[in-house]
Amino acid sequence: MSDYWTTMASLVGMLAFCQTIFQLVFPPELRLAVIHLLTRIRHVFSSHIYFDITEIDGVNTNELYNAVQLYLSSSVTVNGAVSSNNNTRLSLTRVPNSSSVTFGLSNNDRITDVFNGVTVLWEHVVVQRQVQSFSWRPMPEEKRGFTLQINKRDKTLVLDSYLDYIVGKSEEIRRRNEERLLYTNSRGVSLDSRSHPWDSVRFKHPSTFETLAMDPEKKKRIMEDLREFANGQGFYQKTGRAWKRGYLLYGPPGTGKSSLIAAMANHLGYDIYDLELTEVQNNSELRKLLMKTSSKSIIVIEDIDCSINLTNRGKIKKRNGSSFDPDLTNGSGSIPSMDEPGSSVTLSGLLNFTDGLWSCCGSERIFVFTTNHVEKLDSALLRSGRMDMHIHMGFCRFPAMKILLKNYLRVEEDEIDGVVLKEMEECVEEAEITPADVSEVLIRNRSDAEKAVRELVGVLKERVVKRRKSGGEKKKKEEGGGEEAEEEQEKRALDSPNRNREVFGFQEEEEDEEEEEKEKRQ
Numbered sequence: 141m142s143d144y145w146t147t148m149a150s151l152v153g154m155l156a157f158c159q160t161i162f163q164l165v166f167p168p169e170l171r172l173a174v175i176h177l178l179t180r181i182r183h184v185f186s187s188h189i190y191f192d193i194t195e196i197d198g199v200n201t202n203e204l205y206n207a208v209q210l211y212l213s214s215s216v217t218v219n220g221a222v223s224s225n226n227n228t229r230l231s232l233t234r235v236p237n238s239s240s241v242t243f244g245l246s247n248n249d250r251i252t253d254v255f256n257g258v259t260v261l262w263e264h265v266v267v268q269r270q271v272q273s274f275s276w277r278p279m280p281e282e283k284r285g286f287t288l289q290i291n292k293r294d295k296t297l298v299l300d301s302y303l304d305y306i307v308g309k310s311e312e313i314r315r316r317n318e319e320r321l322l323y324t325n326s327r328g329v330s331l332d333s334r335s336h337p338w339d340s341v342r343f344k345h346p347s348t349f350e351t352l353a354m355d356p357e358k359k360k361r362i363m364e365d366l367r368e369f370a371n372g373q374g375f376y377q378k379t380g381r382a383w384k385r386g387y388l389l390y391g392p393p394g395t396g397k398s399s400l401i402a403a404m405a406n407h408l409g410y411d412i413y414d415l416e417l418t419e420v421q422n423n424s425e426l427r428k429l430l431m432k433t434s435s436k437s438i439i440v441i442e443d444i445d446c447s448i449n450l451t452n453r454g455k456i457k458k459r460n461g462s463s464f465d466p467d468l469t470n471g472s473g474s475i476p477s478m479d480e481p482g483s484s485v486t487l488s489g490l491l492n493f494t495d496g497l498w499s500c501c502g503s504e505r506i507f508v509f510t511t512n513h514v515e516k517l518d519s520a521l522l523r524s525g526r527m528d529m530h531i532h533m534g535f536c537r538f539p540a541m542k543i544l545l546k547n548y549l550r551v552e553e554d555e556i557d558g559v560v561l562k563e564m565e566e567c568v569e570e571a572e573i574t575p576a577d578v579s580e581v582l583i584r585n586r587s588d589a590e591k592a593v594r595e596l597v598g599v600l601k602e603r604v605v606k607r608r609k610s611g612g613e614k615k616k617k618e619e620g621g622g623e624e625a626e627e628e629q630e631k632r633a634l635d636s637p638n639r640n641r642e643v644f645g646f647q648e649e650e651e652d653e654e655e656e657e658k659e660k661r662q
């Protein structure tokens with residue numbers, strides 16, 4: 141045994157001696173040249189090709205390095221495309237403002253990835269940077285980079301599509317990890333080319349499609365529509381359409397219109413621009429605001445019927461009866477106008493905003509308008525191409541009710557007393573209760589699921605009785621005639637299912653149906 145150690149010690153000694161001689165006899169330049177030559181020879185005979193992606197390229201940060209890091213970090217955990225052997229060491233990071241922990245490849249570790257059936261090898265190379273006597277820009281102590289090893293025959297595939305794929309994927313991951321931003325506009329903010337007219341706050345709304353109480357079929361269709369839109373770059377380009385989509389959400393207060401917008405933003409990872417129309421002074425200001433929105437965003441105008449004079453498509457009437465074109469004003473906003481002091485945005489300005497030439501500066505944008513009174517909206521606003529999908533957010537039905545029970549009480553359908561559940565199913569539609577009102581009852585009793593359900597059934601029954609009673613009184617009044625009865629009739633006409641029916645899909649469908657009905661009547 142002692143012989144073995146003696147031999148080993150003398151071998152190590154000899155190696156050290158050779159290295160010293162090598163360093164003494166050959167100058168550093170020659171040594172470097174020899175190493176380069178050997179590496180070149182190795183590369184010529186190797187079936188592999190290597191790409192270095194350094195963290196800092198000259199003095200600039202190399203974006204591709206960050207993209208690769210992000211891609212590899214998520215691939216390890218998310219899509220399983222990267223297989224790491226058991227010895228691979230991963231580093232954990234959490235970026236400021238990020239809501240998730242990401243994995244990274246530790247120094248000098250390797251990992252394989254598979255892309256379109258081709259296996260590639262990534263190595264994270266970290267070496268100490270030589271101390272610099274002087275530098276204009278302080279450099280990190282370590283020199284980091286990724287080396288991509290691929291087979292020579294796969295070179296075209298990797299250069300043509302793999303790197304683009306990585307950049308695209310990393311963008312998506314960054315968006316998913318970062319928190320959304322909620323922007324809003326305020327009056328009097330300077331709109332010159334450099335300033336930003338939108339104020340932003342971090343958007344942390346917890347609403348998701350999972351927590352949203354609505355008909356599951358309808359929910360599925362909305363989610364599919366959003367997905368198709370987000371993945372539809374090629375389609376929009378091929379058909380020559382601007383890459384945008386409009387949704388009109390309508391229904392009574394507390395039925396989840398705002399919650400649906402938040403769920404959409406969370407689902408797609410888009411920012412939200414909450415446009416306060418009453419704060420916009422004229423059409424040209426509206427256009428400038430649009431120009432300053434980013435792509436991958438949802439532009440929201442809540443309560444559209446309250447924000448703008450919807451019957452006014454062009455010129456605005458002054459109080460004295462004469463008219464003027466708001467686009468011809470000096471932009472100072474000091475226009476004597478309408479009922480809304482200082483605001484002179486017209487319907488035509490808004491229509492240009494949503495689908496004129498300006499609407500396609502930037503891309504991948506969603507417009508969402510909400511209203512409690514769809515019947516008040518101008519048909520120009522509803523026509524297809526502007527608001528592509530009309531979504532009715534109505535009173536709570538049984539499937540939506542079950543979602544709320546699950547969300548708030550953490551109980552499944554089969555855990556609730558069957559008789560109580562049946563009672564609930566029977567009266568929920570007639571009770572005309574909003575999800576917001578249901579939530580109130582459930583929050584109050586969230587520690588006791590049984591009590592919550594019982595109380596909810598009580599509330600539903602009470603509402604049914606009230607509605608039946610008020611229905612009877614209304615009928616009596618109508619029979620009595622007079623002004624009041626006429627008013628009631630008008631109200632009902634507006635609330636009638638024909639008026640308020642859910643228009644799912646394109647407005648054209650609705651127009652076709654209306655024409656068919658007319659023909660039948662003739």
Ligand SMILES: Nc1ncnc2c1ncn2[C@@H]1O[C@H](COP(=O)(O)OP(=O)(O)OP(=O)(O)O)[C@@H](O)[C@H]1O
Nearest residue numbers: 351352353392393394395396397398399575576579
């Ligand atoms: N469909 C729903 N699913 C889940 N929660 C809902 C739903 N509708 C309403 N809520 C609850 O009620 C509250 C109010 O809902 P929301 O603000 O989305 O209603 P809205 O339709 O936008 O009302 P408004 O017309 O007054 O703006 C929300 O905070 C949410 O908790």
Ligand SMILES: [Mg+2]
Nearest residue numbers: 397398399442
């Ligand atoms: Mg709302």
